[in-house]
């Protein structure tokens with residue numbers, strides 16, 4: 144009697160998801176989209192003192208095609224919004240997004256005609272970090288939240304090709 148007969152399809156899918164997610168969460172490749180002061184704090188986060196390599200997330204990529212974690216750190220103007228969307232679209236699935244700081248999360252105190260009032264109006268956001276700027280410990284906390292989120296995801300997660308807000312599955 145084979146495994147599939149004994150446990151059904153879900154057994155194998157679950158075990159494969161666990162193995163793939165374990166590899167994914169410990170090998171994140173962040174790409175900082177730094178536009179303002181929060182980016183300076185992100186630079187501190189990836190310095191040796193805070194040791195992001197403990198979480199496998201220390202190798203920063205500056206090409207969206209080589210990154211799976213977009214960290215938006217700073218104010219995003221409406222003029223910049225299409226560029227941010229373009230960069231997000233160039234990242235391969237699976238991918239995750241952190242909105243770092245008050246400006247990226249909600250516009251912060253730039254409540255004016257020029258500023259996007261939260262990047263989630265442009266791209267999906269997985270984790271928001273409050274603060275102006277957030278301390279590196281908060282960024283590491285967000286990294287851990289992304290890792291926890293990856294743990295619960297299906298390995299069959301794919302992009303939102305039909306743009307209905309839900310990832311495609313096969």
Ligand code: SF4
Pocket residue numbers: 179180181182216217218243244245246247251274275276277
């Ligand atoms: S949240 Fe504060 S520190 Fe971060 S970009 Fe905005 S103004 Fe600068």
